[in-house]
Amino acid sequence: MKPRIHQVLFDFDGVLAHYRHEVRIAHLAAHAGCEHEQVRTTLFVSGLEAEYDSGAIDTATYLRRLGEGLGATIDEDAWIASRIAASTALDDVLARIAALHADVTMGVLTNNGALMAQAIPRIVAPLAARIEGRVLTSGGMQRRKPAPSTFAHALDLLGWDAASTLFVDDLFTNVQGAREAGLHAETVTDGRSLGKALKRYVFGPQTGW
Missing domain, CATH: 1.10.150 (DNA polymerase; domain 1)
Known part of the structure; x- marks a missing residue:
């Protein structure tokens, strides 16, 4: 049976946007x-x-x-x-995220300074409403991925349960850290790989996504 996911936590650079x-x-x-x-x-x-x-x-x-x-x-x-x-939102990724069930809660966890909490919603404007108040930065938390304790702290701040949370990152080392903290986690680099990853789970109160 596919795991049921109620929350998705995204990395930023390399997942939601391309950084130059x-x-x-x-x-x-x-x-x-x-x-x-x-x-x-x-x-x-x-x-x-x-x-x-x-x-x-x-x-x-x-x-x-x-x-x-x-x-x-x-x-x-x-x-x-x-x-x-310097940042370009990845439209194919955002389109797949937009298709997720409306009851799925979303957030961002990025190894960047605290000002990125203001910049990210503007860069990925179509996603802004779904991540409002849930953009976490390593600078703000004083903790960095891939340490499992970083993910545990992020979940505490968000009030999320690890077993029902999916983390998505372009770096496998960060995916490993998330898995060690008890989250479901997938390596994603573009819309196609995100689509494949999402099919491994059930989102929200209904089957499919």
Whole structure:
């Protein structure tokens, strides 16, 4: 018998949207009036982005240090705009998600900084209403996938039961972590693989999806 799923938790980059690293760097460089390499060094070579993604620093500190490194003010709006510019929603994936039973509750769990909780609903606008208030970031939780404790904490925050939750990620190591935490989990990279994964389960109060 197929497991019955009442909640689905999605990874973001690589599942719901395609992320173009260089586009984000170019967008920030244009905003700050600096070279691409200065953005790359400030964000990544320095370890600033990793600190923020892990929750070691708060948003205000992150944006201040980013601005200092680029020689320009980078506020929340400018940062979110750069992430939106670099991210393209995967329409075939969103279409399959939209077909899921209306009673299925959805959320996002991503290894990104806390500002992504604001950016993600705008990037995947057709899905925004179904994930409202349920976008969890590693920076916000101060925990990262694939640690099983990260998934357990996410379920506690959401009030979900592991046995009735499906987690979807493009990285198998994260899928393994979710399974260790008791969730159902599948590796998905596009609409076709998502469709195959969803057929292994029953969603909501009715059979099928």
